[in-house]
Amino acid sequence: MNPNAAPRALRANITLIGRRNAGKSSLVNALVGQEVSIVSEQAGTTTDAVAKAYELLPLGPVTFYDTAGLDDEGSLGELRIRATKKILFKTDIAIVVISEKGIGSEEKAIIDEIRQQKIPFVIAFNKTDINAISAQDIEYCETHKFHYIAVSATNKTKINQLKKLIVDIAPTELKQEPLLVGDLIKAGDNVVLVVPIDLSAPKGRLILPQVQTLREILDANAVASVCKESDLAATLANMKQPAALVITDSQVVMKVAPLVPEEIPFTTFSTLFARYKGDFEILLRGSKKIDELKEGSKVLIAEACSHHVEPDDIGTVKIPNWLQKYCHCYLQFDFYSGCDFPDNLEQYDLVIHCGACMLGRAEMVRRLKECERRGVAITNYGLTISKTQGLLERVCRPLEDHILSKAAL
Ligand SMILES: Nc1nc2c(ncn2[C@@H]2O[C@H](COP(=O)(O)OP(=O)(O)OP(=O)(O)O)[C@@H](O)[C@H]2O)c(=O)[nH]1
Ligand code: SF4
Ligand SMILES: [Mg+2]
Numbered sequence: 075m076n077p078n079a080a081p082r083a084l085r086a087n088i089t090l091i092g093r094r095n096a097g098k099s100s101l102v103n104a105l106v107g108q109e110v111s112i113v114s115e116q117a118g119t120t121t122d123a124v125a126k127a128y129e130l131l132p133l134g135p136v137t138f139y140d141t142a143g144l145d146d147e148g149s150l151g152e153l154r155i156r157a158t159k160k161i162l163f164k165t166d167i168a169i170v171v172i173s174e175k176g177i178g179s180e181e182k183a184i185i186d187e188i189r190q191q192k193i194p195f196v197i198a199f200n201k202t203d204i205n206a207i208s209a210q211d212i213e214y215c216e217t218h219k220f221h222y223i224a225v226s227a228t229n230k231t232k233i234n235q236l237k238k239l240i241v242d243i244a245p246t247e248l249k250q251e252p253l254l255v256g257d258l259i260k261a262g263d264n265v266v267l268v269v270p271i272d273l274s275a276p277k278g279r280l281i282l283p284q285v286q287t288l289r290e291i292l293d294a295n296a297v298a299s300v301c302k303e304s305d306l307a308a309t310l311a312n313m314k315q316p317a318a319l320v321i322t323d324s325q326v327v328m329k330v331a332p333l334v335p336e337e338i339p340f341t342t343f344s345t346l347f348a349r350y351k352g353d354f355e356i357l358l359r360g361s362k363k364i365d366e367l368k369e370g371s372k373v374l375i376a377e378a379c380s381h382h383v384e385p386d387d388i389g390t391v392k393i394p395n396w397l398q399k400y401c402h403c404y405l406q407f408d409f410y411s412g413c414d415f416p417d418n419l420e421q422y423d424l425v426i427h428c429g430a431c432m433l434g435r436a437e438m439v440r441r442l443k444e445c446e447r448r449g450v451a452i453t454n455y456g457l458t459i460s461k462t463q464g465l466l467e468r469v470c471r472p473l474e475d476h477i478l479s480k481a482a483l
Contacts, residue, residue, distance in 0.1 A: 085127075086136040086248045086436060087164050088240060091188075092171035093180055094118050094143025097200040100227035101171055102126060102140040105237065111140045118143060121154060123161055133241050133248060139165070145180055162188070163444040166248060166436065167240055168195040174205035177214055185220070191447045194243040197222040198236055203229045247353075247439045254290050254350045255321070258339075258476055261295035263318035266310065268303050270326045274384075282431065283343045287321060306333045319472060321346065324459045325388075331465055339472040344429060344456020349473055351430050352454065356442045358470065360453030361461050363424045369403040372421060377411040377428040378441075389428060393458055400462040415444060425452040 090098040099111035099120050110126045112119055124140040139161050142154035162168070168188050172181055176199075188195045197215060199207045203226040215222040223239055225232045259265055269275075269284055280288075284300075291298040296318070301309045303326045310317060310333070317338050322330040324344040334340045348357050367373070375389045383390060394407050410416050419425070425445055430438045445452040453461075460466040 085434070086130075086133060086166045086244060087139060087161075087440070088130075088136050088167045088169065089139040089141060089161055089165040090169045090171050091141050091144060091158065091162070091184060093145045093173060096143070096171040096173040097227045098143070098171045099124070099140050101169070101198065101200060101225070102138050104225075104227040104230050104233045105138060123157060130237060130241065133244055144184055159187075162191060162193065163447055164440055165191075165193050166440060167244055168193045169236070169240070170195055170197045172197060172199045172211070174201040176205075176208050177211045192443070194245060195221070196236070196239050196243060199224045200227055202226050203231065245436075245439075248436050252350055252435065254346050255287055255319070256290045256294045258472055259291065259294050259296045259318055263294075263296040264313055264315055265291050265296055265298050266306070266317045266320045267298060267300045268306055268320065268322035268326065268330050269300055270323050271302055283347055283429075287343060287346065303329050303333075306330060310334070310338075324456050327460060327465055327469065328463050331463075331468065339475075341469045341472045342456060342460060344454070345460065345469045345473065347429060348454050348456050351433070351435055352438045353442050354473065356446060357453050357457055360424065360445075360451040361457040361466060363451035363453070364397065364400065364458065364461050367397070367401045367403070367405060367423060370406060371401075371403075371423040372406045372408065373397065374416070374419070374422040374425045375407055375409045375428075376415065376425050376441075377409070378413065378430050378438075379432050380411045388455060393426060393455060396459065396462040415441070415448075419445070419448050419450055422450055425450055426458050427452060427454045429455055 090102055092098055094117035095115070099113045102111050102124070103109050103113065106126050106128045108126075111124045120140055120142050123142065126138045126140070128136055128138055130136045141158040141161055144155055144158060170181065170184055170188065177197075185195070185197070197220055199211065199222065202224040207224050221239055221243055223232055223236050225236055255265070267284065267287060269280065275281075288298050288300070299309055303322070306320075310320075319339045319341070320330070320334045322340075322342050324342045327342055331340065348354055375393065377389055386392060390409055394405070398405055408416075408422075415425075427441065433441075442452055457466060460469045
């Protein structure tokens, strides 16, 4: 864990998918204004996916993936189709490229799959310089309320409009940075941060999540008090106006919880970051899976990057111990670090993800969605710690109350 590292920029993955020869490579070239992908009239030109980084304003940095045609033949073709489908797991926005032949059963199957995976998509009818969209295809798109556009990669027609459509349908996590704590407090509130200064605390400074939280409290014109867990009781007792929120480091949540009166909203930095960095509902759903783990259940501890492992490492030592104690049984743990998930992800009963300090929100949400698409529950370190200490409900309450109050508006 290195919570001081700056988050990587958000980068959206945009995948062009369709039959061979539909013009996927030509369209990628037209979108980025460069000849990055080989184009030919021979079907099956693109065999391995080609990635091209591009700055798509106002969305920001994106990667276009040009994929192999989904009607590729033979055993190698099957492998390519599988590789293309794997890219779909990581796709934020899909462009279904249709050739001059229009939408057939193959295209409908692709669209169904994309919809099932809840990927926003646009249908790009390519080659409209030689063939206009048929009335039947227009009706199909209109009936299903699909976004569609007629383009020509060769003539560069409506390429800018296609880019605009991509930006319009982009998921919200790609468009706006969410708040960490600012929406949970109001001007003048007292917020107490509990920061343990133990051996694992870096010398002479606070860590990034703490600094980021402090900054947001100030931005909200609220007042922050910072103390160690040993000084919390005195800090709360000396306040003329009761604390509006107490936020603690997860690792001391057990010590701190009894010191905070029930009526004072109480949460952890990790819980705030679970919402800020990911999809809170997916993570919360995943944490419920902990109660279903039984003897021999398989748990994957996934870390987004490799790092030096301390003897009491949170991912490899503490969380496995807490979990087994909580579940009263032996669990099988696998550990995986890197920007991908293992191919056999489906065999796990639960994935527990690290705090994702090195990942942008979009990337973390994408990882969460990939697990959902592959039917595997996922939660994260922070929620797991609170759950195994019996405090999950309490530390989530400030966020859930906020979600409910927003829904009531
Ligand atoms: N007339 C016309 N031809 C196009 C257009 N876009 C692509 N083509 C042609 O269609 C053929 C296939 O184009 P590619 O871009 O290689 O198609 P692809 O979907 O990447 O094909 P694979 O990689 O084989 O799956 C080439 O001969 C292109 O010149 C277009 O907008 N209009
Ligand atoms: S991304 Fe995950 S594994 Fe890497 S330093 Fe951050 S919390 Fe630790
Ligand atoms: Mg191609």
